[in-house]
Amino acid sequence: QVQLVQSGAEVMKPGASVKVSCKTSGYTFTRHYMHWVRQVPGKGLEWMGIIYPSGGSTTYAQKFRGRVTMTRDTSTNTVYMEWGSLSSDDTAVFYCGRDSNDVGYYGSGSPSGSIDYWGQGTLITVSS
């Protein structure tokens, strides 16, 4: 079965960077794009960006460009999201989520945007 398992919660100092991992299993890693979504406590979901695991190409939301970097490791079927220059306003839960569309072996398809499987979430707390 499809599983997305994220790294554990972390407490970070302001100014630091954090790297969240999302290890996948149960499907062909390179055939589905991966989204990252942020949720500030008590607030709604915010789409951060997407990565194509096969080629590594990324698209980031305007709001997060310059602070977020998404990467992947095809040898371990894991995607990563690095979030930099943390401030106290950045305390949030980060989710990885698999795009529902299978883009095929050669990546000829496009992501659908719908997220059919989600990681359990990773709480990043920023505190001095």
Next chain:
Amino acid sequence: QSVLTQPPSVSGAPGQRVTISCTGSRSNIGAGYDVNWYQQVPGTAPKFLISSNTHRPSGVSGRFSASRSDTSASLTITGLQAEDEAFYSCQSYDNSLSHWVFGGGTKLTVL
């Protein structure tokens, strides 16, 4: 301020029908992009419910349906049950931003 606007809260009694709206613009819903809906019980990850092209994943109850009209979309839940109490978020693609966006979310309370 979310690009997609949802009411902060809706409520209904068990057995009733409720509708949650998602208002967008000509650059997202009005441009014909799919609208996806997610359910999130507090403290857990969101769950994909349905998309506006009526695709419903296996395991999702037929009590959930979606529709769209012009620059808006709606999620309708019939036969409301206590287990439906959760947050519901819409999502679509915005071609002026060139990426996906979520609505602000709606809290559904089952009275």
